[in-house]
Amino acid sequence: MEPLIGMGVLALMGAAATVAGASEDLESDVGSQSNPNSQVQLAPQMMYPHRIYNKAISGEPPSNALMCAIGGTTASVLMTAYSMSPLFAIAMGALFAAIVHGSYSISAFLGRPASQKRFKQPVYLDVLRSHTPVIMGYSYITTFCILVVSYLMIAVLGHPFPLPLLAFIWGITVGAIGSSTGDVHYGAEREFQNVEFGAGLNAANSGNIVRTAESGLRNGIDNSWFCAKFGGPVTGIAFGMTVFLSGWVTTVFNPAASLTMGWLSVVAGVILVLIMIIWNRKIEVAARAAFGPYKEDEVAA
Amino acid sequence: MSAGGEPAVAGGAVAPNKIIAFGILGGLIGIYAAHFLDSMISPVFSFMGALGAICAIVWGADAVRRVCSYGLGTGVPSIGMLALGMGVVASMFGLAVGGIAGPIIAFVSAAIIGLIIGVLANKVLGMNIPIMEQSMVEIAGAGALTIVGLSTTMAGTFMFEEVLTFVIAPGYIAVIFIAGGMGILHPFNACLGPDEHQDRTLTLGFEKGGIAMVIAGLVSAVAGSAAMLPTIMIGVFIWYTSFAKFYELTKRDSYKILGSGLLPSEEELQ
Numbered sequence: 204m205e206p207l208i209g210m211g212v213l214a215l216m217g218a219a220a221t222v223a224g225a226s227e228d229l230e231s232d233v234g235s236q237s238n239p240n241s242q243v244q245l246a247p248q249m250m251y252p253h254r255i256y257n258k259a260i261s262g263e264p265p266s267n268a269l270m271c272a273i274g275g276t277t278a279s280v281l282m283t284a285y286s287m288s289p290l291f292a293i294a295m296g297a298l299f300a301a302i303v304h305g306s307y308s309i310s311a312f313l314g315r316p317a318s319q320k321r322f323k324q325p326v327y328l329d330v331l332r333s334h335t336p337v338i339m340g341y342s343y344i345t346t347f348c349i350l351v352v353s354y355l356m357i358a359v360l361g362h363p364f365p366l367p368l369l370a371f372i373w374g375i376t377v378g379a380i381g382s383s384t385g386d387v388h389y390g391a392e393r394e395f396q397n398v399e400f401g402a403g404l405n406a407a408n409s410g411n412i413v414r415t416a417e418s419g420l421r422n423g424i425d426n427s428w429f430c431a432k433f434g435g436p437v438t439g440i441a442f443g444m445t446v447f448l449s450g451w452v453t454t455v456f457n458p459a460a461s462l463t464m465g466w467l468s469v470v471a472g473v474i475l476v477l478i479m480i481i482w483n484r485k486i487e488v489a490a491r492a493a494f495g496p497y498k499e500d501e502v503a504a
Numbered sequence: 505m506s507a508g509g510e511p512a513v514a515g516g517a518v519a520p521n522k523i524i525a526f527g528i529l530g531g532l533i534g535i536y537a538a539h540f541l542d543s544m545i546s547p548v549f550s551f552m553g554a555l556g557a558i559c560a561i562v563w564g565a566d567a568v569r570r571v572c573s574y575g576l577g578t579g580v581p582s583i584g585m586l587a588l589g590m591g592v593v594a595s596m597f598g599l600a601v602g603g604i605a606g607p608i609i610a611f612v613s614a615a616i617i618g619l620i621i622g623v624l625a626n627k628v629l630g631m632n633i634p635i636m637e638q639s640m641v642e643i644a645g646a647g648a649l650t651i652v653g654l655s656t657t658m659a660g661t662f663m664f665e666e667v668l669t670f671v672i673a674p675g676y677i678a679v680i681f682i683a684g685g686m687g688i689l690h691p692f693n694a695c696l697g698p699d700e701h702q703d704r705t706l707t708l709g710f711e712k713g714g715i716a717m718v719i720a721g722l723v724s725a726v727a728g729s730a731a732m733l734p735t736i737m738i739g740v741f742i743w744y745t746s747f748a749k750f751y752e753l754t755k756r757d758s759y760k761i762l763g764s765g766l767l768p769s770e771e772e773l774q
Contacts, residue, residue, distance in 0.1 A: 252768050252773070259693055259696065261580075261581035261686060261693055262581045265585065265682065265685065265686060265689075266686070269682045269683060269686050272681075272682045272683070273679060273719060275675070276676055276723060277719075280722055280723055280725055280726055283674070283726050284726050284729070285725075303715055306743075306747070310708055310747075310750065311690075311693075311694040313694075313754045314694035314695040314696075314704070314708065315694065315696065316758055316759070317697075317699070317753075317757040317758035318696060318697025318698070318701075318757070319698065319699060320757060320758060320759045321698060322759075323759045323760075323768055323773055324759060325759055325760040325761070325768065326760065327764060328761060328762065329763060329764040364675065365675030367676055367678045368675035368677075368678045369675070370678075371675075371678035371679070371682060414767070
């Protein structure tokens with residue numbers, strides 16, 4: 204394969220991954236999955252009932268792995284057994300995955316408040332009806348983009364893994380990156396806008412999440428609106444960079460060409476990781492200098 | 505702290521032993537029926553494997569529910585993944601060496617792996633959960649039967665050659681792993697809380713099993729399309745009836761189901 208085509212495919216994969224990362228984070232924000240979930244779950248117990256969609260499907264990596272594996276499986280079956288075009292098969296796979304994800308979201312939304320009857324958290328059906336299609340929409344975009352990335356890796360870059368397995372692995376990855384990168388924006392900031400910025404979560408504030416919006420009562424779509432400004436895009440960039448850079452080292456230094464090239468790709472990878480570590484450290488120090496200092500008693504709490 | 509109040513030993517209307525018997529017998533009967541009816545009468549009958557897997561999923565969900573009521577709030581998803589992790593190793597081993605006894609060997613070896621993990625968790629890690637060993641055995645066994653059951657539906661048999669060709673090599677084992685694992689972990693994770701009820705949680709197990717069955721039916725088109733439609737239709741039927749039942753039980757159990765409305769007032773919360 205021409206190196207230039209390889210780079211082009213890699214750029215396309217990076218772009219698809221960026222969209223997947225952003226939509227994955229926003230999908231989890233609409234339903235308060237993962238990081239912010241424990242506080243949304245805790246709030247009614249602390250006498251703070253709310254109108255926020257609480258979607259405890261599982262951690263984000265398994266739930267994204269589920270929808271991507273289902274999408275990859277459906278697409279693979281349609282391509283193998285019915286010789287459908289890849290684009291159509293991927294679209295159908297993503298559709299089926301979104302429907303299954305919607306079913307999982309609904310059962311999680313209904314299950315938890317019903318198991319917390321004593322804390323008097325009502326089940327609001329209008330929240331269910333308005334949020335579930337949004338969640339399904341985002342999960343469609345995520346699955347579609349992950350399947351595009353996986354399909355390009357197999358069809359163009361010649362990756363040996365089959366589509367469902369590769370989609371499964373990328374699903375876990377996008378879930379893990381969304382959980383660690385984007386959710387912090389929602390869990391640490393959006394939920395606790397009523398305390399000083401950077402204060403951390405004092406035990407006394409547990410469950411005391413912000414329940415009122417700019418107008419009326421806050422819901423999950425308000426949260427995704429907020430997170431679309433920073434958390435979603437930053438997750439997209441993180442995931443896009445992961446896909447692009449991890450592919451870039453082996454495209455520029457192709458291990459198939461020679462052993463030396465293989466080692467050079469390892470060295471390039473290590474250099475990239477080192478640059479990232481130093482860069483992250485610089486950002487953290489700069490952020491502490493600009494927004495700190497963090498107070499001693501709050502660290503202890 | 506357990507998410508949702510004081511850790512209570514989970515009871516339920518249906519005794520654990522009955523569900524264990526339902527899972528093991530239902531699972532094995534389904535798998536063997538699928539295998540033999542498929543070869544003797546018609547490939548249509550391979551849907552029985554997925555029915556066996558649903559029995560195993562419901563059993564696994566009940567086992568997760570019993571062990572996780574000891575305060576494993578965020579550990580629920582991990583334990584579901586652990587179940588399928590143990591199950592996939594055992595079922596591949598069992599099917600590879602067992603021949604016609606494959607599912608039983610898979611089940612027994614899963615139980616042994618589960619026992620070892622349970623002893624390690626309690627004695628070495630010091631988790632000190634009284635039912636840990638038994639639960640790990642149950643969860644691993646349920647995971648193995650789920651994998652073998654869904655594989656049998658996909659390939660039409662549990663003979664290792666076919667399973668290798670139609671399930672493992674094309675990567676469909678990934679979707680078995682995650683759809684089966686979510687079927688086992690999601691019911692209790694979704695219904696976690698002090699007012700959790702066994703019937704509602706297990707209904708959700710049936711519902712998620714129905715989804716896994718639909719997926720297995722879809723994949724069975726690769727090995728031969730005879731079983732596809734019946735498997736998908738039965739799966740959708742199980743999904744729909746158990747979903748409707750789950751919604752009914754949610755209406756029974758929840759504090760209030762409102763079409764819309766403001767938050768409860770201070771007086772109401774007292």
